[in-house]
Amino acid sequence: MSEVASAQPEMTPQRWRQIRDLLAHAIRLPVEDRPTYVAKVCGGDFALRAELESLITAHEIAEGGAFEKPIIDITSAKSSDSRTPDRLLLRRSVRLGRTSFIGRLLKTPVRA
Amino acid sequence: VHEAYLRLAKYSPHALRDRKQFFAMASGIMRQVLVDHARERQARKRDAGIKVELTPEMAPTRSRELDLLVLDEALGHLEKLDPRQSRIVQLRFFAGLSIEETSEVLGMSPRTVTRDWLTARAWLQRQMLHERKASSARVGNV
Numbered sequence: 001m002s003e004v005a006s007a008q009p010e011m012t013p014q015r016w017r018q019i020r021d022l023l024a025h026a027i028r029l030p031v032e033d034r035p036t037y038v039a040k041v042c043g044g045d046f047a048l049r050a051e052l053e054s055l056i057t058a059h060e061i062a063e064g065g066a067f068e069k070p071i072i073d074i075t076s077a078k079s080s081d082s083r084t085p086d087r088l089l090l091r092r093s094v095r096l097g098r099t100s101f102i103g104r105l106l107k108t109p110v111r112a
Numbered sequence: 113v114h115e116a117y118l119r120l121a122k123y124s125p126h127a128l129r130d131r132k133q134f135f136a137m138a139s140g141i142m143r144q145v146l147v148d149h150a151r152e153r154q155a156r157k158r159d160a161g162i163k164v165e166l167t168p169e170m171a172p173t174r175s176r177e178l179d180l181l182v183l184d185e186a187l188g189h190l191e192k193l194d195p196r197q198s199r200i201v202q203l204r205f206f207a208g209l210s211i212e213e214t215s216e217v218l219g220m221s222p223r224t225v226t227r228d229w230l231t232a233r234a235w236l237q238r239q240m241l242h243e244r245k246a247s248s249a250r251v252g253n254v
Contacts, residue, residue, distance in 0.1 A: 016193040016235075023234060024227045058241060059234035066179070067233045070208035071146060 008047050019048070023055050031060070135217045136199065139207035143184065146206070150180040179240055186239035190232060197232040204229055 009015060022041055026034050034056055042049035062068075191198035196218075203209045203217060215225040 011193065013193050020194070020197075020228075020231045020235075023231050027230060027234070054238055055231075055234045058238035059230065061241070062233050062237040065237070067205065067237065071142075071180070071205055 008051060019051055019055065022048075022052055023059070026052065026056055027059050132217055132219070135203060135207060135209070139202040139209075143187075143202055143206040147180060147184045154181070179244075182240050182243045183236060186236050186243075189239070190235060194228075194232070197228045200225060200228050201232050201236065 026037050029037055038049060038052050038056070042052060187198055187201060190201070199218065200214055203214045204211075209217065211222050211225050211229065214220075214229075215222040218225065
């Protein structure tokens with residue numbers, strides 16, 4: 001997969017919608033079919049092709065990566081400096097959040 | 113998270129009556145609290161100058177904080193391209209809602225939420241990879 005060329009057109013909402021729809025279709029395909037699809041839909045538009053390829057690569061990297069879990073799960077993961085006061089406070093808050101904050105947001109009816 | 117509670121409590125019940133608004137506000141507050149926290153920690157480290165010797169064990173935390181700030185900026189950019197996708201990321205990533213819960217809150221089909229989530233995630237991931245590469249290049253030039 002190639003890098004996004006510096007001569008990429010400016011990303012506008014309209015262009016993003018076009019790329020997003022192509023990307024959404026591409027990532028539903030089996031990995032081995034994606035290059036053929038990209039070649040077919042992009043034709044000679046190399047800027048679009050580079051854009052789409054880099055996003056497909058990013059999608060593959062993102063699978064099972066940091067975005068798989070909500071940020072509160074990531075911050076509560078054990079880390080090397082987990083014993084610093086800051087980290088302990090954050091982890092305690094996060095633990096509380098997991099059972100209390102998010103739980104309440106989901107389960108407690110909002111009162112008028 | 114405690115701070116998120118306090119900030120949320122400042123809003124009147126009327127402001128939180130609508131479920132969609134409620135979750136939008138809660139996830140926004142969560143995002144702001146975590147980003148503020150990351151920014152403060154980064155500033156403290158910067159202020160500490162060369163007093164602390166960096167060890168390899170410290171690197172993951174440092175990069176994760178940087179990622180959170182980069183993510184916040186990238187999310188701001190995404191908001192300009194597609195506000196709905198930005199809201200979905202905020203609900204999924206900062207409030208921890210599932211696809212089904214997000215679709216319920218936003219009144220969208222789970223299929224559309226999945227499409228918007230996956231493509232937004234790829235876009236954000238790419239922004240973060242670019243920033244990481246740029247950051248490595250900056251460190252390499254020091």
